Amino acid sequence: MSSLCPFAKATTGGVCPMKSDKKPDKSSGAACPVTGKGGEPKETSADHAAGEESAEDPRLVPAKCPFGYDSNTFKLGPLSCMVCQALLHDASKCKPCSHKFCKACISRFKDCPLCGADIEGVEPDAELQTLVDRFIDGHARIKRSLAGESKEAGADGKSKVIYEDVSMERGAFLVQQAMRAFRAQNIESAKSRLSMCAEDIREELKSSQDNLDLCSQLGAVLGMLGDCCRTLGDAPSAITYYEESAELLSKLPKKDLELVHTLSVSLNKVGDLRYYGGDLQSARSYYARSLDVRRNSVKEHSAVASQVIDLATSLAKVADVDRNLGNEDAAVEGFEEAIKCLEKLKLDSEQANLEQRVATVFTPSSLCSGLCIVPG
Incomplete structure (x- = not known):
């Protein structure tokens, strides 16, 4: 998730x-929702403004x-x-x-x-x-x-x-x-x-269909629901949620990096489930769509390390499927491009947490994360 x-x-x-x-400050005095005891909630700036x-x-x-x-x-x-x-x-x-x-x-x-x-x-x-x-x-x-x-x-x-x-x-x-x-x-x-x-969001969207924030939120929540279904072993429902998430997010402007990440992850997770279901051609199609999203993002944000790692991960996923399909030349080309992306990557001390992601780009769990709750 x-x-x-x-x-x-x-x-x-x-x-x-x-x-x-x-944990809230004990001085907040929030009342117990069952008994009603415990005093009044501490006044916030929003409450002050409302007051x-x-x-x-x-x-x-x-x-x-x-x-x-x-x-x-x-x-x-x-x-x-x-x-x-x-x-x-x-x-x-x-x-x-x-x-x-x-x-x-x-x-x-x-x-x-x-x-x-x-x-x-x-x-x-x-x-x-x-x-x-x-x-x-x-x-x-x-x-x-x-x-x-x-x-x-x-x-x-x-x-x-x-x-x-x-x-x-x-x-x-x-x-x-x-x-x-x-x-x-x-x-x-x-x-x-x-x-x-x-x-709740679907109901709100009935009267605010052009609200980009609501659309983005719904796309993210649907992706999380897909994670829940996948963890429960309900692959068909997981795919439905991931596909709806991807369809919704793909219609939004791709300027927000979080939106791009959520969209590409939903596409990858559908690919993972198709991969484990034995449908390699379908899996490759979804991986390739995620790759296109990440390529375009890196063009605009080439200095953002997380975006470069995401791109390398997608390249490796597509290459892995090509290898399983017998497309050796395409697979080698994809793996080599992924390696070049990572070789050019420079992480500073504040980005040490990304080193683990770099190390797992070519591991089985990263190439096909259908059994793991990790970003794809």
Whole structure:
């Protein structure tokens, strides 16, 4: 699964919610989503701005999650699984200790991860799962008063309060939860959260078809869903998600390097699955499409080391398929070009993390990464 966050630009300060799991300051006083106790959330600059606006118009209510949380203040609590550290999915209770975890997470243990007691059985906790679902749904809405002369007041004479979708904030939150679950191998949980996210973006796109950010986000989320399906062994569904991701992203301007990377990786992953399915011609077609995307990117960003490594990887993938198809001359030419790309590459001390990628360009896992969750 890609480590690139499709919602980083939509969050405050451009902080990636998948890379930043900062624990909130205890002084924030965020209330418990179950009991409602614990005080008011700490005021942020956004809340302050909303407060100033509400001071001008008393009918306006500052936007916030009905539970008092957002993707930046979420912390482990009664709705979280202590194993995957994400929100509970298929909440289940251990017997006899009654500690609660995701069904997929606790199924891997014989002793309770919290207290060490022998697990005699596991039973679903539907009531707790309902609370979790309500918590997630709360992030789909913001509380805002209807303001303006054309808006009618409620029966009590006060301005009517409505809930509006804010798919970007909800999307960042869902992706964050999906990544936590994915890292802990709770793939069904990750898939569930990403599916919600994709559904939200599709709904938003109905009224904003030309919104490039939404299209880019949907393409990235679909690629992540493909990763989930591939990990679960559902190759047909993985291919469907990767192809839809590639189709969507290929229609967008190729100026954003993250978009280029996501597009080329989705194409490569379809190629990987076709390769393992024995369809070498189809695999080569997808690898070649990814190669074209990366060639064009390197023309514009020849000094960006990651782009050069991506190009070398694609060259090696196409050459590997040519070798298996018996096209020895084409294979040798492709491998030689990939080697030349890497020989020209100069990495400084701050790019030491890329050295490992260089070393794996010609390894089997890089040439065909169908069994690995790594960028292709």
